[in-house]
Amino acid sequence: MENKDKLIDVALTLFNDRGYQSVGIQEIVDTVGVSKPTLYHYYNSKLGLLKAIFEQHILGDIKRYEEDAIYNGDFTYSLQKLTFAISNSYKNNPRLYHLLFTYILSSKDSEDYKVVNLYLSKIYNIVVNLFVASKVQNGNMNNREEQFSYSYLAMLIDYLNRHGEEMNNDQFLYSLLHQFQFGINS
Amino acid sequence: MENKDKLIDVALTLFNDRGYQSVGIQEIVDTVGVSKPTLYHYYNSKLGLLKAIFEQHILGDIKRYEEDAIYNGDFTYSLQKLTFAISNSYKNNPRLYHLLFTYILSSKDSEDYKVVNLYLSKIYNIVVNLFVASKVQNGNMNNREEQFSYSYLAMLIDYLNRHGEEMNNDQFLYSLLHQFQFGINS
DNA sequence: CTATTACTATACCAATTGGTATAGTAAGCA
DNA sequence: TGCTTACTATACCAATTGGTATAGTAATAG
Numbered sequence: 001m002e003n004k005d006k007l008i009d010v011a012l013t014l015f016n017d018r019g020y021q022s023v024g025i026q027e028i029v030d031t032v033g034v035s036k037p038t039l040y041h042y043y044n045s046k047l048g049l050l051k052a053i054f055e056q057h058i059l060g061d062i063k064r065y066e067e068d069a070i071y072n073g074d075f076t077y078s079l080q081k082l083t084f085a086i087s088n089s090y091k092n093n094p095r096l097y098h099l100l101f102t103y104i105l106s107s108k109d110s111e112d113y114k115v116v117n118l119y120l121s122k123i124y125n126i127v128v129n130l131f132v133a134s135k136v137q138n139g140n141m142n143n144r145e146e147q148f149s150y151s152y153l154a155m156l157i158d159y160l161n162r163h164g165e166e167m168n169n170d171q172f173l174y175s176l177l178h179q180f181q182f183g184i185n186s
Numbered sequence: 187m188e189n190k191d192k193l194i195d196v197a198l199t200l201f202n203d204r205g206y207q208s209v210g211i212q213e214i215v216d217t218v219g220v221s222k223p224t225l226y227h228y229y230n231s232k233l234g235l236l237k238a239i240f241e242q243h244i245l246g247d248i249k250r251y252e253e254d255a256i257y258n259g260d261f262t263y264s265l266q267k268l269t270f271a272i273s274n275s276y277k278n279n280p281r282l283y284h285l286l287f288t289y290i291l292s293s294k295d296s297e298d299y300k301v302v303n304l305y306l307s308k309i310y311n312i313v314v315n316l317f318v319a320s321k322v323q324n325g326n327m328n329n330r331e332e333q334f335s336y337s338y339l340a341m342l343i344d345y346l347n348r349h350g351e352e353m354n355n356d357q358f359l360y361s362l363l364h365q366f367q368f369g370i371n372s
Numbered sequence: 373c374t375a376t377t378a379c380t381a382t383a384c385c386a387a388t389t390g391g392t393a394t395a396g397t398a399a400g401c402a
Numbered sequence: 403t404g405c406t407t408a409c410t411a412t413a414c415c416a417a418t419t420g421g422t423a424t425a426g427t428a429a430t431a432g
Contacts, residue, residue, distance in 0.1 A: 003380090017294075018295045019205075019207060019292065019293040019296050021205060021208050022296050024419065024420080025419080025420060026419080026420090034381090035381050036420090036421075037379085037380060037381070037382095037421095037422080038380055040421070040422080041378080041379060041380075045420080101291050102293060104291055105290055105291050105292075105344075106205065106288055106292065107201075107202060107203055107204050107205040107288060108203075109203040109204045110204045110205050111208075144361070147358075148365075150344055151345070151365065153344075154340040154341050154343070154344035155337045155340050157340070158336055158337065158339075159333075159336075159337070162336065172333075179334075179337065179369070180369065182368075182369035183365070183368035189409085189410085210389065210390080211389080211391080212388075212389080220410075220411090221410065221411050222390090222392085222411090223393095223409085223410060223411070223412095224409070224410055224411085226390095226391070227409060227410075228409090231390080231391080232390065
């Protein structure tokens with residue numbers, strides 16, 4: 001692996017373990033075995049490095065989500081497709097998604113939040129849009145589509161953070177979808 | 187307000203806005219208008235300050251949760267009482283609870299996480315215990331009580347972070363409880 | 373063969389980090 | 403009165419922070 005990629009790889013691990021602010025540039029370059037100008041040559045700044053970590057994979061993933069979340073009259077079907085797409089991305093890149101989800105409940109005035117939220121908010125919008133689009137079908141949502149979207153994502157993300165790396169979690173995902181749509185009493 | 191309390195108040199605000207690691211001791215004491223030895227006289231270390239922020243109120247709150255979460259044969263009733271207790275605490279101390287919930291999805295190897303998790307895990311345990319105790323009543327939980335507890339807390343906390351400071355959110359809380367137990371399709 | 377470009381290291385920068393040694397004041401207690 | 407305890411400031415500490423000026427090498431393009 002090239003230095004450019006090693007830097008992203010190491011930074012992703014360290015940020016994930018201890019948080020962006022707790023990790024210094026020096027520790028990253030020391031771990032990789034290069035010097036600081038090497039890092040600054042590729043990524044300009046610490047924030048630039050954080051941005052690069054996400055842009056490596058997540059823009060492609062998001063495009064996939066947008067396609068899967070197109071509402072074609074069958075809400076359950078679209079929600080399933082979207083859910084499995086997100087779950088697959090998590091499996092392919094657990095560190096990246098774990099770091100991403102770290103920012104959902106984090107402080108909103110830090111520099112790093114503002115960068116990461118660019119991608120996080122896109123995913124949230126995709127989900128909200130699906131719920132809103134299916135308004136007609138799910139008449140009983142009663143104008144609380146947004147609330148349902150957020151609740152659904154909260155459950156899904158909490159679930160992925162606990163079991164997202166396991167090999168076979170399809171069964172669990174189905175039960176999550178079922179639980180969300182029909183509650184625990186059915 | 188005494189310096190001792192001012193320090194906690196200012197630190198709580200700053201930690202909440204930008205995160206524990208992003209805020210320096212100097213900024214805290216400057217904002218309060220005292221010098222560093224004053225802070226270190228009361229709280230020994232930056233982590234000690236963080237700990238003190240939580241111990242000020244949350245230990246009492248947790249005692250309340252433990253009482254409310256006693257399962258007396260009526261799961262819905264206990265879950266309602268516990269939910270409203272948590273919601274009330276959030277209303278009384280939004281900054282404290284927002285900061286607390288910040289750590290749910292955060293990196294797990296940072297010093298500050300380890301401190302805050304002392305309190306966070308207690309709340310989680312209370313909820314899980316309630317779900318497990320009601321196993322007999324809710325036979326259809328099918329040994330997924332833990333999963334349900336986590337999902338429930340994920341939804342509740344996401345909800346509180348969005349609407350927890352509003353004056354009258356009882357209606358919303360009831361709908362959250364209903365949604366969780368009976369799904370969105372009822 | 374020359375000039376440019378990509379990449380990397382040494383050595384440095386000012387500013388900030390968490391924390392402290394020393395000393396002082398003010399209040400309460402003997 | 404005299405002693406102790408609580409509290410606070412000035413001035414300092416070594417270490418680390420994010421970032422850079424300078425210089426070098428290696429490859430590539432003209």
